Amino acid sequence: MNGVHDLGGMEGLGAVDPPAQEPVFYNDWERRTFAMFIPFVLSGANLDMFRHGIERLHPVQYLTGRYYEHWLHTFESNLVAKGVISEEELEQRTQHYLEHPDEAMPDGGDADQAEHYLKIYEAGASTRRETSNETPAFGVGDRVRVKNIHPSGHTRCARYVRGKEGVVTEVYDAFVFPDTNSKEQGEDPARVYNVEFDSTELWGSGNAERHKVLFDLWEPYLEAA
């Protein structure tokens, strides 16, 4: 979707202002939220649904929200949509913890489950897939153009590269296609290409700086230039 999350080239957002140091998590709720990703996926969701849930936040919520607040909201909206939890029980429990902010979580836990989750983090969960399309449509050095598409759902084809021409620098294997996977319409693996764009192609010859941008694109996003 043409959402506010698609930030490449936007202006007016202020300084980066990196702090000298920061903790991995600033507080208890950030820790808890980070640790809910595997339970979320095991409840039947996937990484692309996770990302699209964040993209669907209202732009103001997106731009004012703390980072893990985005995670909380995509967990909530996806799990409610899937029927894993209901709005009502979420609101009831929220009310409960608002009134009892210091109440601890239900104690204990299953050591085997915790171990299993750690192993998932250690092993990773690659979205690289075998592809039946053995011959890549494009090769290294080919000039390609990003299609002018504006899907209303999730896509990894950013607005700032659409319609732009670049050169393939790398041909990767196939990966799960976000546009369909986010809708639970199948993994539809497709090859990914790394494409090099000149900044003049992206931002015009009047851009104050000159550089290259390297952007990974799934085959369905591309056409021959």
Add this chain to the structure above:
Amino acid sequence: MNGVHDLGGMEGLGAVDPPAQEPVFYNDWERRTFAMFIPFVLSGANLDMFRHGIERLHPVQYLTGRYYEHWLHTFESNLVAKGVISEEELEQRTQHYLEHPDEAMPDGGDADQAEHYLKIYEAGASTRRETSNETPAFGVGDRVRVKNIHPSGHTRCARYVRGKEGVVTEVYDAFVFPDTNSKEQGEDPARVYNVEFDSTELWGSGNAERHKVLFDLWEPYLEAA
């Protein structure tokens, strides 16, 4: 600038939700703010500076702000930048009226000045200009392409038409050029063309709807297709 104000084609902003009725002004401060436009211009500013002052608001302020709040902020930032007023006196007075919200404005006024201002509204203030460039670069029926430009300042060349091709439907006279006028670098009048774009050119052939978009473009934004 590639700012949040450049909204054509953005998604995730919710419903339009038009009310059945609404007043011209909802309250006293909206009325007052509307009426400050002529004093603003007479203080040495212009319409393009006015617009760019709104575009420079932080995206969150832009998206959460009431309409005339945008006007207030561009009046403030431009008049401070021009040295007509200072941040300090503005803050002091604001503090005063926060503490005395019911205090009336200084009374009275100059009837001739009020009459003069009404006459400006009645007469208008056209930005149409004679141009030395007598021969238009493009004629009705010509195919043109909008340049891929990303100026950091004010521009009326919206992102969603950049790089796109259309057909000239009307050749207008010259008008003050916003990109230079907003920076007080001169009016640089240039011809304006009405250009018709097919929705498939703008949004791709996969767009759910098919229609035409008519967009007015100054000559420096265009090249032959």
Add this chain to the structure above:
Amino acid sequence: MTTTESGSPAPVSGTFPVTDEEIAARVKALESLLIDKGVTSELAVDKIAEMYEREVGPHLGAAVVARAWTDPEFKQRLLDDATEACREMGIGGMQGEDMVVIENTGDVHNAIVCTLCSCYPWPTLGLPPNWYKAPAYRARMVKEPRTVLREEFGVDLPEQTEIRIWDTSAEVRYWVLPQRPPGTEDMTEEQLRELVSRDSMIGVGLVAAPA
């Protein structure tokens, strides 16, 4: 980056929207400074606001439309040069210095939008409604106008009707000459004026036949 109470960094500092109290005070602060500089007054504020509250509004555009419906020669002049034709009726001014009127027909439906800000033909339509100036309409109208017209304004156009969206990106101010509804053949120009809504001149409404 700023931080919230719990320490989590937030990308923006401050609380939004700003309070009404603060806005009202800032407006008075600025106006009082401009009064001090001698470039405005309470009288000027009242006169200007009243002009758009009492005099300028969509009833003026409606009068133009009613005349165009009943006077073919005037209609032609309106379509040829709207600014000049409106001036005949004493209508014109700020934000209508260069107006163009576009005609809706059985085949073509036109509507206006300003994706970059809120440009609008003040002299004939008055000041724009808030939804016209708000992000949702501006964002959606150039990409999915048929859906917006149907879902948000109840205007369900036949599939074969061509939709033309005029994005008011420069200083020409477009507005729509709506179709005259059937069953109004015997109505006078004065009666017809009452039928013409603001929305029909923006292009987000149709003029309904009298009940």
Add this chain to the structure above:
Amino acid sequence: MTTTESGSPAPVSGTFPVTDEEIAARVKALESLLIDKGVTSELAVDKIAEMYEREVGPHLGAAVVARAWTDPEFKQRLLDDATEACREMGIGGMQGEDMVVIENTGDVHNAIVCTLCSCYPWPTLGLPPNWYKAPAYRARMVKEPRTVLREEFGVDLPEQTEIRIWDTSAEVRYWVLPQRPPGTEDMTEEQLRELVSRDSMIGVGLVAAPA
């Protein structure tokens, strides 16, 4: 559209940012529901969080860099297949299933960004800093990287240095092999690790020579 106290329509309802109290309560609410469903526990939360607080972090990437600086064959393997080369050192996992390491040289400076979200090579760099995930860096880094590097990170690159920005838009996770600074010829692999900062592996910092 909603209205504020003074009646003025505001395009968004609600107050932003949401309070810390509400966020904290919502997180507990959701976690407690997932505990009820049997898919998480306090123990799992602690174990997972501690893994990224104590074990996984940029010291791992620094170890890889130090080895690449001191072992030319390892460096070649790293540039050929970073995932496999890191695995030799027992480094890998979530968000690093397919890693690619890009080498900074005297002529070319590389840096990473994720304009669409916050993709980042967790196994070697740990969880990303907040500025990497926040709008300003993501928006600016693909359009004006030289300015961002100079103004925000104090990295003032020579005009002739080519800047290459890797927008991590798919599932390959890029990170940077920074240049080994001069004056480090006698340092051991263990000593070199201490020099390598997280920022130098993102590409927003350089590795400074030891004082």
